[in-house]
Amino acid sequence: MELLDKLTILADAAKYDVACTSCGVNRQAVKGQLGSATSAGICHTFSADGRCVTLLKVLLSNVCSYDCAYCVNRRSNDIPRATFSARELAELTIGFYRRNYIEGLFLSSGILKNPDYTTERMCEAIHILREDYGFRGYIHAKAIPGTSEELLVRLGVLVDRMSLNIEFPSEKSLKLLAPEKAGESALRPMAFVRDGIKANYQDKRLSTVRRTRFVPAGQSTQMIVGASPESDYHILKLSASLYQRLELQRVFFSAYIPINSNPLLPATSEVSLLREHRLYQADWLMRFYEFDVDEIIDEEHPFLDPLIDPKCNWALNHIDQFPVEVNRVPYEMLLRIPGIGVRGAKRVVCARRERSLRFEDLKRLNITLKRAKYFITCNGKFADGVLFDPLSIYRELTRQAKGRRFKGVLDGQLSLFDEKSEPAPTSAFSLPASVLSSPTSVLPAALASASAKPAAQPATLPPAQTPILARRAS
Numbered sequence: 159m160e161l162l163d164k165l166t167i168l169a170d171a172a173k174y175d176v177a178c179t180s181c182g183v184n185r186q187a188v189k190g191q192l193g194s195a196t197s198a199g200i201c202h203t204f205s206a207d208g209r210c211v212t213l214l215k216v217l218l219s220n221v222c223s224y225d226c227a228y229c230v231n232r233r234s235n236d237i238p239r240a241t242f243s244a245r246e247l248a249e250l251t252i253g254f255y256r257r258n259y260i261e262g263l264f265l266s267s268g269i270l271k272n273p274d275y276t277t278e279r280m281c282e283a284i285h286i287l288r289e290d291y292g293f294r295g296y297i298h299a300k301a302i303p304g305t306s307e308e309l310l311v312r313l314g315v316l317v318d319r320m321s322l323n324i325e326f327p328s329e330k331s332l333k334l335l336a337p338e339k340a341g342e343s344a345l346r347p348m349a350f351v352r353d354g355i356k357a358n359y360q361d362k363r364l365s366t367v368r369r370t371r372f373v374p375a376g377q378s379t380q381m382i383v384g385a386s387p388e389s390d391y392h393i394l395k396l397s398a399s400l401y402q403r404l405e406l407q408r409v410f411f412s413a414y415i416p417i418n419s420n421p422l423l424p425a426t427s428e429v430s431l432l433r434e435h436r437l438y439q440a441d442w443l444m445r446f447y448e449f450d451v452d453e454i455i456d457e458e459h460p461f462l463d464p465l466i467d468p469k470c471n472w473a474l475n476h477i478d479q480f481p482v483e484v485n486r487v488p489y490e491m492l493l494r495i496p497g498i499g500v501r502g503a504k505r506v507v508c509a510r511r512e513r514s515l516r517f518e519d520l521k522r523l524n525i526t527l528k529r530a531k532y533f534i535t536c537n538g539k540f541a542d543g544v545l546f547d548p549l550s551i552y553r554e555l556t557r558q559a560k561g562r563r564f565k566g567v568l569d570g571q572l573s574l575f576d577e578k579s580e581p582a583p584t585s586a587f588s589l590p591a592s593v594l595s596s597p598t599s600v601l602p603a604a605l606a607s608a609s610a611k612p613a614a615q616p617a618t619l620p621p622a623q624t625p626i627l628a629r630r631a632s
């Protein structure tokens with residue numbers, strides 16, 4: 159098989175892996191203009207120092223001895239198969255690098271024979287890249303649960319970032335949809351990688367270079383959303399535990415894409431990207447805005463509202479804490495105002511030292527007033543036309559969502575305005591009087607318990623939400 163054919167197959171097979179920041183677009187080269195992009199093979203990520211780098215995203219092989227129900231590469235699928243030799247992959251990567259197409263490599267693989275055999279092939283290819291070609295660019299490798307610790311160390315010193323896919327938010331779903339993977343939980347090797355990273359940093363006898371050598375950009379994981387019944391609450395609880403206990407850099411969410419037909423998989427034609435997007439927003443709140451999961455979502459309303467982002471949702475549920483005077487409110491509270499990000503909050507703090515801020519000043523500081531204006535005052539005054547009433551604010555904030563973006567919500571997904579009779583997942587927003595009571599707190603004692611917890615099923619809407627829904631539906 160020609161190298162280009164292998165690349166076409168293996169780059170296309172890798173597109174379902176989302177443990178990078180974005181995937182490529184398909185844009186052909188045009189005479190007289192510079193550059194082109196192809197849908198298969200190129201993705202972007204952020205390196206440890208914050209730079210955005212372009213990666214060749216590819217599988218070493220799409221031959222797999224496992225038969226995961228949801229995966230295009232499973233052994234029972236009749237698809238063209240290909241495997242790179244270690245040198246082919248190394249030469250291809252270095253060739254692309256020299257042509258300036260890419261700055262690094264994102265390498266994953268189907269399971270050839272067993273996890274150790276596959277990891278050895280991956281190590282071989284990366285070793286050729288690093289040693290024979292002196293490649294010092296970014297490499298992200300997917301490790302396979304079940305790989306021996308010795309090989310994890312070998313891989314860890316060759317790559318910048320390593321990820322182990324947890325795949326599903328619960329052990330039960332993993333057993334059902336990927337039974338061969340279920341025997342080898344990703345949590346144990348993740349803990350091993352975490353300890354390896356710490357040990358490297360803590361061994362002061364090593365030179366600085368060597369101290370940061372083992373997985374210097376940290377580890378990440380990926381969860382498929384929507385192929386199994388776990389709620390957003392369950393997914394976010396697990397993510398929080400992964401950040402706290404296993405010190406992950408990122409948890410990636412991948413909206414389930416139906417590729418195979420299998421009675422175990424949901425009948426829905428597609429899972430909304432909006433659900434994935436809301437999970438990323440909630441994840442962002444936890445990582446950068448010091449929100450606790452239970453502030454974003456609770457067990458009684460286990461799904462994020464598709465119509466407004468989780469920060470707006472929190473603000474509406476805590477409307478008694480608003481409006482805040484932007485010239486006096488502490489930095490921590492500035493961070494909680496919808497439309498004000500970390501950078502915006504810092505700019506506000508700096509700017510208000512000089513003088514009292516007005517709404518025009520906030521615009522100049524790049525604050526998203528479209529959302530922020532409902533929750534703040536400047537020198538004791540609201541922005542023109544703002545009516546400080548939670549229901550009106552909710553209507554305003556959700557008005558745009560009825561347009562283009564909301565069309566992305568497909569069958570089986572949450573729709574507050576849908577008149578279908580099947581039960582819909584609940585929104586976390588309810589009228590202030592009912593939500594100001596503290597939410598039920600069910601903290602998983604350990605990762606294992608979070609994984610093993612039965613999925614919360616969609617509940618019926620609480621009475622407090624009915625008036626909003628009734629008005630919107632009519």
Ligand code: SF4
Nearest residue numbers: 222224226229232268
């Ligand atoms: S082990 Fe990975 S590549 Fe193989 S079938 Fe399962 S998900 Fe697909």
